[in-house]
Amino acid sequence: MNAGTQPDTGRTALVVGGGISGLLAARELAGAGISTTVLEAGDDWGGCVGSHVVAGLILDSGAESFATRSTAVADLAAELGLAGKIVAPHPGGAWVQLPDGPRELPKTGVLGIPANPWDPEVRRSLGFMGSLRASLDKYLPSAVGTTADVTSVSALVRARMGKRVLERLVEPVVGGVHSADPGLLDVDMVAPGLRAGIREHGSLAAAVAAQRRGSTTCTEASTASGQQTKAGSAVAGLEGGMHTLISALVADLRQRGVTLVSGTRADSVARAAGGWNVSAGDRTYDAGLLVVALDGPSAVDLLQDAVPDLAAHRPDRGPDVKLVTLVVDLPELDRRPRGTGILVAPQTAGIQAKALTHATAKWDWLARQAGPGTHVLRLSYGRREGTVPAGGTGGDRGLFDGALRDASALLTVPVTGDDVVDWDVVGWRGALPFAAVGHRQRVAKVRSLCAGTEGLLLVGGWLSGNGLAAVVADTRQQLSTFLQ
Structure with missing residues (x-):
């Protein structure tokens, strides 16, 4: 047996889905000495933690940071040899575009909820x-x-x-992060522990402050000089991009002897003596353990014949999101007119983007790679309550034209087609888990059903909550319990 390969314990596992939760599940299984195979329908690994090349730059095509409210992602990065690559964003802060103009976001907030209602930036947004x-x-x-x-x-x-507070701070942040109306989202799923914090600390502001105090693990670099932490800085990234985490994770799995099969969609699942049969095209895979790491609707659809009771708990599909990336030659943006980026209140007329990230203003390593005067802008489109509007019937070209208009309005610097060195559009269909009110109870029922079904586990963002920190922590916790 080669060094690093899985020890042969006679146990086998099959993971369906090659996103971050599926790959991490495979790593935990292999670490327990279980011969593991991962099936991925697409050609790429990592799901929403992907990459693309624009103007010769290798950029994140999906997630570009992780929340630092826990050490889950930082711990995984360290295990994969990437501890030295963890970086804090530039301390320029983030903004929000309101119907009456742009305002800086509060320095200390959760989902836009301020820890101090009298903070100058909060007061400027809310009024006296x-x-x-x-x-x-x-x-x-x-x-x-x-x-x-x-x-x-x-x-x-x-x-x-x-x-x-709801309309001017929370709605823009929730719309930008979750592509959803906060009236539809279960607070216990998108901000776990916040209501418990109110009971412990006596107020919502105090609960927010407590959560923020616990978010400093990976952001100490941005506050070491004594600067007050800016809005948007309770996150960290990886030098080179978050997609490097997936590259390191895939390499680690190969070293452990995990079989990675891409371009292979699981069509059906059946229970068998001693385990599971999974049909994928003209081949059937047999395994003693089955881990399904798909989005919620796809997971339930795949399992509903084998576990009929799951059908009653099929969640709504998440919103469709489009990300337009512009690489522009525009030295006027060197001054970072809106810090690291700007979120858009849904009531704001004339702007269709829900958020703009000024990536070269946010990440110093990317600014160095891009070079002086060259900037990377990421504009996201799509909310739960509507379709992606900017392109109309014009497809990607329509989205590009809309992104130019929105970037010009949000940054107060004209961005024209002549300034664009290269651009790309990436679409994510139902990628963001939709944590509707009552979803936590649905998750509990789904997990109870799985616990009563021998050899079956479901993982993924629709169960853990949105964001890498939630997915990584929950996947590891679930696998630990599953393998006991």
């Missing part, structure tokens, strides 16, 4: 009366917003801090 209403939060009983079994982000924020 808005900050006054938000500050009443600390005088409300801790039971307000925390006693119901389920509640939405908007219901919690409106009850404790009022309408202006």
